[in-house]
Amino acid sequence: MTTIQAATYPIHFEEKGYNELSNLIANNNYSSLFVLVDTNTLEHCYPRFIQLLGTEKPIEVIQIEAGEIHKNIETCVGVWNVMTELGADRKSLLITLGGGVITDLGGFVASTFKRGIDFVNIPTTLLSMVDASVGGKTGVDLGVLKNQVGVFANPELIVIDPEYLHTVTPREIRSGSAEIIKYGMTHDIRLFNEIKDNPNVNIVDLIHRSIEIKNEVVLEDPKEKGVRKVLNWGHTIGHAVESYFLESEHKEALTHGEAIAIGMICEAYISHKELGFSKEKVNDIKKNLQQIFGIASITENDYAPILEYLIHDKKNVGGIINFVLLNDYEDFKLNCTTSQGIIIESLKFYCQ
Structure with missing residues (x-):
């Protein structure tokens, strides 16, 4: 599948996406790398991701609970605190590996941490591939009111890997x-x-x-x-x-x-x-x-x-x-x- 060019970022498909992500990391001299996952994607998706990512840089994995119920500001505070404890700075990169909750929340966390750090979306569900990860919308729910708090912020790139669809119901x-x-x-x-x-x-x-x-x-x-x-x-x-x-x-x-x-x-x-x-x-x-x-x-x-x-x-x-x-x-x-x-x-x- 051919690359799609969005306003400020490319949307790459399959293995080309991992090659371009590896190039992004190599060319930008990021101070630290973080991967945001949930309990499901850590088990089912992270092994494929880490196998295909070509970098020698150490990666810190941040895990949150799976599910829409956790797409809230309290979860963001937890992620911000972990990033701070692990020494994240304005030259850090956050990679989101998950469905719509992870890409929405992770993009919001990245775009507000220290007034904004780079992030990359790797959606792992069909919903996040065709919708949530694309378009620059980030945010969280306010109680059960969906997507009430957020900002427009574009990732550096998106990797669409349909192989992850084998991990979902x-x-x-x-x-x-x-x-x-x-x-x-x-x-x-x-x-x-x-x-x-x-x-x-x-x-x-x-x-x-x-x-x-x-x-x-x-x-x-x-x-x-x-x-x-x-x-x-x-x-x-x-x-x-x-x-x-x-x-x-x-x-x-x-x-x-x-x-x-x-x-x-x-x-x-x-x-x-x-x-x-x-x-x-x-x-x-x-x-x-x-x-x-x-x-x-x-x-x-x-x-x-x-x-x-x-x-x-x-x-x-x-x-x-x-x-x-x-x-x-x-x-x-x-x-x-x-x-x-x-x-x-x-x-x-x-x-x-």
Whole structure:
């Protein structure tokens, strides 16, 4: 797979990525190297990483607990303290080796430690390969409110190594495929068709195109003032549902992709009501996404708390809930609004 050039950094694939990372380390005379991992990636991914990384420099490994629940400022404080104790300075390099929690949190830790040190992302899940690691967004959650604290900061480079996908569960692969479906609906319907028409599709074949789409959007709008908002398709309701299920004692937590699939179904319904998006396509989206991701239990008792989480969405301005909606596949409209009544209708539609 060919290298993709982002605004200030390259996105390399497979073994070329490790060669370029080794060159980066050799050419920049870093004072110290740190690798941020979680309990899963230390066991399953670090051995491959250290085998392919060509450097004689000593590496300090910093481990955090796995899971979205640990993507918070308290974990950052722990990592900052460990780096300080190990003598990190402004010429240190932090390499993140993990999924979206690691790349989001690690990028934030690096971009704020001593007002910013270099970092490199090596995503190990499908979700982080096609979305979280690319685009310069870093940050952590505030309680269960997702990505409320963070900064835009670009890595020095990104290494995409699909071999790491052998270390994650089929559920996590499905979760990442939701972001690929998002790119399909908004930019290249072939991606959605490939997934829905072929249950045995080789997902690796769709990674490069997905990253291309995200990179093209980010190049046009680095800080989400305009067209980058399209990357939030499915995420307005999806994030609210994800946060609610994470917080509720009576719900089993959803993966990010499972929640975004719910969001895409609901927001497709809202697109039909507000923009005339084809009802046939809305029904097709619902049928296919529920086949892929299953059906979460959402009842009338859940509507009010989900609406409450929607109010806290970081994309809102002046208390107004903003949506990305579809006129048609590959034809979207930004900064849309709707009524609470239609939002509730969309949740009912999901459950029918």
